[in-house]
């Protein structure tokens with residue numbers, strides 16, 4: 001296992017999780033797996049920045065041993081409490097029992113409630129620095145990016161920012177850097193990560209990036225705690241985050257539906273044709289055959305969302321439920337929407353769809369369109385017109 005020096009005396013000692021296909025429980029699919037990134041800084045004092053998910057502690061320790069005896073670790077920086085980054089602190093402390101942990105007040109509280117350890121912990125805040133010899137580690141609190149305890153660590157000597165979860169992507173790879181991997185996959189996974197984790201926190205994202213800019217930090221490298229390290233153009237991911245946080249969008253539409261016997265599906269197809277007739281891109285998702293967290297990634301850059309469902313038990317098809325829950329939670333900014341669906345003897349589905357859109361803060365720009373049983377030719381034509389009208393509102 002060759003050691004990997006990412007900057008002068010800074011080593012990647014994380015773990016690659018090739019097999020995980022879900023994150024945050026089962027709410028987020030990770031088609032490409034992920035990594036848990038941990039960084040070891042050698043100086044007069046030896047510092048470990050974040051650890052890894054506990055099942056991967058052995059891999060992390062093996063990588064550390066390639067560089068130094070783990071018992072020589074003096075400091076552990078805990079940028080974030082969540083167990084994918086703090087889960088192996090206990091394993092390190094077994095080998096380096098005198099190591100001192102640094103993190104925010106909320107981090108101290110969170111670690112105590114997660115691990116119940118009587119650990120030596122130093123609370124730090126924005127502006128505090130830890131001198132480790134020839135370099136200082138500068139701490140920047142980042143509350144709600146994405147937990148209350150979150151923090152960034154900056155190493156001026158290496159022009160290196162370690163922002164933990166921010167700017168990450170769920171990609172397992174034998175490569176570590178942005179210039180080594182497929183650019184489309186990299187940016188698609190970064191976008192999906194933002195949509196599923198950071199979208200509702202966009203106001204804070206804007207403030208934090210402005211704060212970093214105002215601090216005048218030189219950034220040669222951004223090394224997040226998941227996925228690929230940004231070294232080719234570190235500012236690119238900051239610019240992408242700013243664009244996503246501001247709600248910037250493409251003139252495109254997602255049509256997402258479920259259908260019981262195909263009537264709502266035929267309506268969806270015709271709506272897509274109507275959108276297309278205006279020269280606007282439309283993407284159609286039959287939800288039972290689609291990935292919800294991928295759709296949310298697409299929605300991060302699409303202006304329009306059209307939701308359809310046939311009615312069952314006076315409401316939506318149950319498969320729509322998780323998407324509606326996520327929309328309520330993520331609160332997509334500056335998006336417009338409408339709804340449609342077929343029904344038999346009661347048309348409750350569109351009411352539920354509209355309620356979710358309103359809760360999510362998405363602007364409903366056209367009334368729902370419902371069809372009894374099977375759409376007649378003139379009703380299919382009306383769906384086509386709805387697609388055209390919606391496209392014009394983008």
Ligand code: FEO
Pocket residue numbers: 080082083084085146147165225226
């Ligand atoms: Fe918030 Fe990667 O954990």
